[in-house]
Amino acid sequence: MSEQATQEQTDERIEIVSFAIGEQAFCLDIGHVLEIRGWTNTTTLPHAPDYVVGMMNLRGAVLPVIDLSMRLGLGKTIPESRHVIIIAHIDEKSVGFLVDAVSNIITVNTDEIKPTPEVSSSRTAAFIRGVYTLDDTIVRAIDVHQIMPQEALSAA
């Protein structure tokens, strides 16, 4: 019986990677994160949305780098060597997220997540799954599926 209880508890505990964009803290489920790299130059894509920085070469694989700050409406990042790219695997695709810095890997309980405040911005509602409160910091959980570039672009 006690075994079952433990089982339930561990099921609810997940690890998240928290990172900073500007003054704000965000996080993703660690299951999506493949690796974390320093900034490398990217190749500009024609006709790409403004939040797609370009394509990067990850050991022979070509993958897009998304400026998360721009994607979340927090202003364009001018990439420098201090910036970090989080390589994530989402919906069968590999993608790099350009962020300011990776802060920590934290274990949280899934039920600790609180709903996103009902703010007016549709972007907030679409991209933020909810928030965790950790040591007085609000960490915003990103909805990785929504944050990916949407295919509709090329069909337009």
Added chain:
Amino acid sequence: MSDLRDMFFEECDDLLEVLSTGLEDLQNETSDAETINAMFRSVHSIKGGAGAFGLDRLIKFAHAFENVLDDLRSDKIGVDATITALMFSGFDHLSDLVDAARDDNDLPDTDGAAVLAELKQTTQNANGGVGGDDDDDANEVSSDDFEVQAMDFSFDLGGDDDGGIGELPGLPALGGGEEAVDGATHFVVKFKADPVLYTRGHDPALLFRALGEMGELSIEADRSEVAPLESLKDAPAAISWTLTLRPDDGIDESTIREIFEFVEGQCTLHISETVLEAAAGEEAAPAADAPAAPVAEAAPAAATAAPAAKAETKPAPAKAPKAEKQEAKSGDGGKKSSEPRNSTIRVDLNRVDRLINLVGELVISEAMLRQSMNELPVSANSAVSEAIGQLKTLSGVLQESVMAIRAQPVRGLFQRMSRIVRESSRQAGKTSRLVMVGEATEVDKTVTERLVEPLTHMIRNSVDHGLEKAEDRVAAGKPEMGTIKLEAAHRSGRVVISLTDDGAGVNRAKVRQKAEEKGLIRPEDDLTDSDIDNLLFRPGFSTADEISQLSGRGVGMDVVRSEIQALGGRINLQSEPGKGTTITISLPLTLAVMEGMLIEVAGESLVVPTVALRETLQPGQANIHDFCDGDRGLSVNDSMLPIVDLGEALGFRAPLPDFSNQSLLLIEGESGRRSALAVDGIVEQREVVIKGLEQNYQSIPGIAAATILGNGKIALIVDTDQMIPSPGNGNPGLRKGSELAEVNSNV
């Protein structure tokens, strides 16, 4: 078990291919005895395998099919159009059954019932004259047949044909039965080994071989006492053999007994002498249908020696020519199904792909190394640069060899298409045949797989819209049967697959009218014939007055085109009124490497595929002429080509005020249209490894793919076809930067 099952289905694909090849030969009257034998073996092996997995419907159907093939090879039925058609439907249904079994689906019972009945009927008619035969057939379809055939299958592995263990390799004059019908004296040896014979290490095969040296020998195995597979223990001891020897001079019973001297007391041996009458042999032949019913025939064989010898006369004619054939083939190193199969191995495709990826990365690393070497102060003929040069050659060869693993002949693809032709002809009420040319042409496996859908659609279109109705064809002085030709060839580094029908050709007036109605073109547009033909590829285009069962289901040629383009291919249509239509697909040889020209635009490195490149020039301003809205044209050899500013087209920068410092690349699209790309500089021509953008991102207008340069940077590969303006063609890559910006901000 599931591994075995997978292996069985993989084998089924091969076997079906053999069967299909045979059917084609049969239809084109290029078949010989071996063709039918090979077909028989295929169906037989499918049946055997199906038995092992308890696929009852497949067994039943394969059995009926096999019987017809057997009657064919024993010349009870002649090959005619009806039989060929029946075999084709049989083949189609057999493929369906295999597919259904593979996916664990159940086909509706009614499916193929007609074909099955027809197959059975054919066998019955062929054997109808003889009373005993119906019984044989009935027995064969019943379940006890299954056990016997399953045994057969396992013996096939080591042996040859239906003879199974009876036909031992290396025995001379197996088909001696032909001469047996000449009234000569024969010895009939009945031999059954006791288990102790085997435990003492004797081998009946050696004894038989010794016997075979004394004259012409034919051997018949009686497996009727062999226990079913599940309760099988001492298989060999349960088999008895009937050996018929036409002795050479000076051989008598005692010499024959000498052979069996060593195994005396360890076997049951019965030797008798008999004279075979020619007439008797003929009479007995139809009654004893030897290959189809080994069990039934073995019974009389056991009773008396003479009838067994007669039975031997039946399969002999079929076997004799085959034996010759095999000899002839091994002589010239031919490779048919009868040859040992160990020349190929099955490898998981993922492993091959992994290897290909690794080699691709090796090539990139090699290029990176070479580039950094160039930047070092090393003299050109030092040992290092020599080694690097060697490395370059090796990695190139390595890459080529690895790519060749994925290359497969298009035969399988084409054969699938022949079925589509049959089915769509039937549905459209037309008669047509498929002619295949260049089936041996090798294409990347992914390409062949992804061509199935577009080709299917194209063929349906050809049958439905291309070919005229029979009466119209006759009126136009054409043969009633329409011909659809599928052709594959390698041409200048690409694979070209063309589909030609001898139909009415594109009705250009109708196409034009339809396109105007749909607003695809304006009435005042001046279109060449080829422009009009290629309107068929525009989305939402369908000229069929009424939607037929085959095509016109909303999936148009535009889908075909986009699928071909996704493979890096081009599609083009040519038509001659009254003569027919040819659709040509041109595809890259591999999906991984291509020749490209490295260029620079607005600080970005880009690659223009060399296939499309015709010429590079540094124009004087005099050759450039301004038109409205900043459009410019270039006069080359008395013609005017549109100039496309690549930097602007890709949204990298604002339009340039003048092109005097630009290099121009003359490119030609698949449709034959040309334009001039204005770029900042031309760097070099090189081989690039293609990296798809869709895998991690999405397709980008104007860009075909990406590649990785020697310095590790990514360069985009320009989609040249989208850089050629054309009145009848929407080119997303050519939308002005501002329009695209709007689209993007909406996302």
